[in-house]
Amino acid sequence: MKSGKLIFVYGTLKRGGSNHLYLRGQTFVGEARTVPGFRLYGLDGFPGMIALAEDRAGVTGEVWSVSPEALTHIDGLEGTAEGMYRRARIPLQAPFADQVVEGYLYARSLTGRPDLGSTWKE
Numbered sequence: 472m473k474s475g476k477l478i479f480v481y482g483t484l485k486r487g488g489s490n491h492l493y494l495r496g497q498t499f500v501g502e503a504r505t506v507p508g509f510r511l512y513g514l515d516g517f518p519g520m521i522a523l524a525e526d527r528a529g530v531t532g533e534v535w536s537v538s539p540e541a542l543t544h545i546d547g548l549e550g551t552a553e554g555m556y557r558r559a560r561i562p563l564q565a566p567f568a569d570q571v572v573e574g575y576l577y578a579r580s581l582t583g584r585p586d587l588g589s590t591w592k593e
């Protein structure tokens with residue numbers, strides 16, 4: 472049994488994405504969608520997800536089982552120590568409902584950033 476944490480990725484960490492190499496050696500669990508109440512915004516070539524009460528669709532992505540070592544690198548990539556993204560529990564729809572899954576919420580201003588809806592395509 473792997474002891475990795477379940478991590479929901481929705482942007483450049485997805486398969487085919489420019490930062491997917493950070494998930495090398497980790498385990499793909501499945502495609503996933505958040506519950507309604509989350510939305511993507513466009514930053515500079517990558518997306519930021521926030522909680523948005525009015526959202527009715529949720530955000531699509533992938534769940535990965537990630538080792539503590541890889542998670543440390545990904546936290547660094549996402550600038551969690553600098554307050555760029557914050558890793559938080561993200562509620563997902565079936566088959567991940569009720570599972571503890573974390574993902575990266577954008578933690579800075581989105582003023583002037585475009586609403587990208589539910590799905591990031593690089």
Ligand code: PCA
Nearest residue numbers: 480481482483484517575
């Ligand atoms: N990388 C992280 C957060 C945003 C991004 O581009 C991800 O893929 O989930």
